[in-house]
Amino acid sequence: MIRLSIPLRQALARLSLPLMIAAAFGVMLLGKADALLAERLRSHLADALSPIYAALAEPMGAVRNLVEEVQDLSQLRQDNAVLREENERLRRWQAAALALESENELLRRQLNFLPEAAPAFVTARVVADGGGTYARAVLLATGPQHAIRKGQVALDERGFVGRVTEVGSRSARVLLATDMNSRIPITLESSRARAIMAGSNGARPRLSHWPEGVMPVEGERIVTSAEAGAFPAGLPVGVVRVSPQGAPEVELFARLDRLDAVRLFDYGLRGILPPESVTRPEPRPGRR
Amino acid sequence: MASPPFRPPQGRPAPAPGFLRRLDAFARLAFPGFSTGFLMVLAAAPVSLPSPVFAAALPCVFFWSVFRPAAMSPPVIFGLGLLLDLLTLAPLGAGVLVLLAVHGAALRFRRFLARQSFLAVWLAFCGAALVAAALFWGLQALLALRLPPFAPALHAALLSAGLYPAVALVLARAHEAMRHAETAP
Numbered sequence: 001m002i003r004l005s006i007p008l009r010q011a012l013a014r015l016s017l018p019l020m021i022a023a024a025f026g027v028m029l030l031g032k033a034d035a036l037l038a039e040r041l042r043s044h045l046a047d048a049l050s051p052i053y054a055a056l057a058e059p060m061g062a063v064r065n066l067v068e069e070v071q072d073l074s075q076l077r078q079d080n081a082v083l084r085e086e087n088e089r090l091r092r093w094q095a096a097a098l099a100l101e102s103e104n105e106l107l108r109r110q111l112n113f114l115p116e117a118a119p120a121f122v123t124a125r126v127v128a129d130g131g132g133t134y135a136r137a138v139l140l141a142t143g144p145q146h147a148i149r150k151g152q153v154a155l156d157e158r159g160f161v162g163r164v165t166e167v168g169s170r171s172a173r174v175l176l177a178t179d180m181n182s183r184i185p186i187t188l189e190s191s192r193a194r195a196i197m198a199g200s201n202g203a204r205p206r207l208s209h210w211p212e213g214v215m216p217v218e219g220e221r222i223v224t225s226a227e228a229g230a231f232p233a234g235l236p237v238g239v240v241r242v243s244p245q246g247a248p249e250v251e252l253f254a255r256l257d258r259l260d261a262v263r264l265f266d267y268g269l270r271g272i273l274p275p276e277s278v279t280r281p282e283p284r285p286g287r288r
Numbered sequence: 289m290a291s292p293p294f295r296p297p298q299g300r301p302a303p304a305p306g307f308l309r310r311l312d313a314f315a316r317l318a319f320p321g322f323s324t325g326f327l328m329v330l331a332a333a334p335v336s337l338p339s340p341v342f343a344a345a346l347p348c349v350f351f352w353s354v355f356r357p358a359a360m361s362p363p364v365i366f367g368l369g370l371l372l373d374l375l376t377l378a379p380l381g382a383g384v385l386v387l388l389a390v391h392g393a394a395l396r397f398r399r400f401l402a403r404q405s406f407l408a409v410w411l412a413f414c415g416a417a418l419v420a421a422a423l424f425w426g427l428q429a430l431l432a433l434r435l436p437p438f439a440p441a442l443h444a445a446l447l448s449a450g451l452y453p454a455v456a457l458v459l460a461r462a463h464e465a466m467r468h469a470e471t472a473p
Contacts, residue, residue, distance in 0.1 A: 013361075017392055020362035024369065024384040028431060031380030038373075038380045045374045049329055056333050 136179035154262045159236040159253030189221040204249040216240045216248040321364040324348035332375040343448035347455040353394035379431035414449045421445035
C-alpha cells in the first residue's frame with residue numbers, strides 16, 4: 001500500500017467524486033464517439049458472466065418446474081371434474097343407444113328383415129397408376145390365393161374408388177371413377193333420385209341422367225345405387241359440387257391422387273356381364 | 289513476536305499487521321462493492337421482472353454511501369455504474385452519472401440521515417430513487433436522442449423503493465457485524 005500523508009489523502013478523497021463525475025462525462029463522450037465500443041464491452045461481459053447464469057439456470061429451472069407442476073395439478077383437478085361430467089353424459093347416451101339397439105332388434109324380428117351378409121374383402125397395395133387401356137386406372141398387386149373377380153368394388157378408407165376391370169394371376173387393374181369410360185349408377189341421398197356419374201378424366205366426374213324435376217343440390221351426399229346389380233346400395237361416393245359453368249359434378253370422398261392401398265369387396269353381384277356373354281348387335285344393312 | 293521483557297505493555301497492544309488481518313480488512317473494504325456487483329449480476333439473470341438491475345443497484349449504493357462511505361468510494365461506484373450500463377442496454381455513462389449523483393447526495397446528507405429512524409431513511413431513499421430514475425430516463429433520452437417510454441423508469445423507481453427494506457435489513461446486519469469486528473481487539 002502506498003503511504004500518503006493525511007492531508008493529501010483527504011484532498012484526494014474530496015477530489016475523487018468530481019473526478020469520477022468528470023470521468024462519467026468522458027465515458028458518455030466515448031460511448032457517443034465509438035458506438036461499437038459498448039457492444040464489444042457488453043459481449044465481453046456476457047461471455048464472462050455466462051458461466052454464472054448457466055449455474056443459476058439449474059435451480060431456476062427446478063423452481064419453474066415446481067410452479068408448473070402445481071399449476072398442472074390444479075388443471076388436473078378441473079380436467080377431472082369436466083371428464084367426470086362428460087362421462088356421466090356419455091353414460092346416458094350409451095344407455096339410449098343400447099335401448100335403441102334392442103328396439104331395432106325387436107322391430108327387425110317383427111318385420112322379418114333379411115340382414116345383409118357382411119361382405120368379404122381383401123386389401124391390395126397400389127403398385128402403379130396409369131397405363132393400360134384407360135387413362136385413369138391403377139394396378140394392384142394381388143396374389144393367386146386371392147379370388148379377385150372382374151366387377152369387384154374398390155374402396156379406399158374414405159369412399160368409392162372404382163371397380164376391377166382386368167384380373168391377372170398376380171395383379172388386377174381398377175378403373176377409377178374419374179376415367180372417361182366409367183359410368184356409375186348413383187343415388188342422390190336427400191332426394192333419393194337416381195343418376196349416373198360419368199367420368200371425364202378430370203378430378204371431378206360429372207352427373208348426368210337425373211330425373212326431371214329434381215336438381216342435384218350443392219353439398220348433397222352421393223351414394224352408390226343398386227340399380228343394374230353392379231354395386232350394392234349406399235356405398236359413400238362423394239358430394240355434389242356445382243362447377244363454375246353450372247354443371248353438377250361430384251367431389252369424391254376417396255383420394256384418387258394418393259391411393260396406396262384399396263379394399264376390394266366381393267358383394268357377390270353379377271351385374272357386369274363377362275365379355276363373351278355380351279351379344280353384339282347385328283350390323284345393320286347399310287342404307288343405299 | 290517477542291517483546292522485550294523489560295518493557296511492560298501499556299494499554300492495548302496494537303494488533304500485528306499480519307497477513308490474515310490485512311486480508312480481513314481488505315475483505316471488509318471490498319465487501320460492499322463486490323456484494324452490490326454480484327447482486328446486480330444476479331438481478332440481470334433472465335427473469336420476468338421489469339429492469340431489476342437498476343432497482344437492485346440503487347438501494348445498495350445508497351445504503352453503503354450513508355453508513356459506510358469509506359468502502360463505497362467514487363471509483364467503486366464508477367465501476368458499478370459501468371456494470372449497470374453494460375447489464376442494462378443504457379447508453380454508456382448514464383448509469384455511472386446517476387449512481388455518482390445518488391452517492392453525492394447521500395454523502396451530503398449522511399450526517400443527518402445516519403441519526404434518523406429507518407422509516408425516515410426509507411422515505412429519503414424513495415425520493416432519491418424517484419429523482420434517480422427520472423435522471424436515468426433523461427440521460428437515456430439525451431444520449432440516444434429519442435424519448436424512451438417513461439413507464440419502465442417509474443417501475444424501476446417503485447421496485448427499488450420496495451426492495452430497499454429487504455436489502456437494508458441484510459446490509460444492516462452485515463454492517464453491524466463489520467463494526468463489531470473492527471472494534472474487537
